[in-house]
Amino acid sequence: MGTMAELLSDEDIGKALGALSEWRLEAATLVREVELADFPHAIQVVNRVAEIAENDNHHPDIDIRWRTLTFRCSTHSAGGITALDVSLAQEIEGVLEAMPA
Numbered sequence: 001m002g003t004m005a006e007l008l009s010d011e012d013i014g015k016a017l018g019a020l021s022e023w024r025l026e027a028a029t030l031v032r033e034v035e036l037a038d039f040p041h042a043i044q045v046v047n048r049v050a051e052i053a054e055n056d057n058h059h060p061d062i063d064i065r066w067r068t069l070t071f072r073c074s075t076h077s078a079g080g081i082t083a084l085d086v087s088l089a090q091e092i093e094g095v096l097e098a099m100p101a
């Protein structure tokens, strides 16, 4: 693997997905759908993820439908998945783990 902005190999993506069991690969993007307790909890997650994304200057695409969120992580400038997306997915998991079921 080279610099952070370089696309990961299929092998690296496979390894990363091995540790991100709730995530799937879709169109060169890491995707995770999650249903929260209610709409305010979903928005709380979005706000926490937004803070992390802004700190990292790396932003997921987020779909909000009532209490279901879909996060899509890819590096737009690179046209696919980089180490930045694996890190972001891990951070999103951390946010979700801190939420009530």
Ligand SMILES: C[C@H](O)[C@H](O)[C@H]1CNC2=NC(N)=NC(=O)C2=N1
Binding pocket: 057, 058, 059, 060, 073, 074, 075, 076, 077, 078
């Ligand atoms: C200038 C700034 O670094 C870019 O616009 C960043 C911001 N956040 C980003 N987020 C993601 N996911 N992909 C990008 O290419 C990207 N580019």
